[in-house]
Amino acid sequence: MITIFLQASQPDSMMPTLLMMGAMFVGFYFLMIRPQMRKQKQEKNFQDNLKVGSRVVTTSGLHGRIAQIQDDGVVIETLSGKLKFEKAAISREFTQQRFPDSATDEKK
Incomplete structure (x- = not known):
């Protein structure tokens, strides 16, 4: 039985392995790296365009207005x-536009 495995032919080239590794890299790039960079x-861009008076939420969950x-x-x-x-x-802006349903409920 061992002699059968020893007689098995070796692959002639590394091309299929290299193509598979390249395809995996391209997949990781489009599925993980590119969305994270975006x-x-x-x-x-959001942090550079902050304005005084905007209501924001920090990464720790603190709500407030930029003074x-x-x-x-x-x-x-x-x-x-x-x-x-x-x-x-600063993680995101917190305004009434973000939650339009609650703004209409308050007016009623």
Whole structure:
């Protein structure tokens, strides 16, 4: 039985293996790397376009309104006072436009 496995022919080239590795790299690029780069670019663009008075949520979940924008961060006004955060800590904008159903419920 062992002699049968030893007599099996070896592959002549490494081309199928290289093609498979290349296809895996391309798949990883389009499924994982490219969407992550796009998301980082959108977050950077959002953080660069912050405006005073915008209601935001930080990555830690703190809700507040931007009081000042400085070179090294932003000052967020909350119910407990003013706090300074890095721009990278701002995760998203929190406005009534984001939740249109709750805005109509409040008016009724």
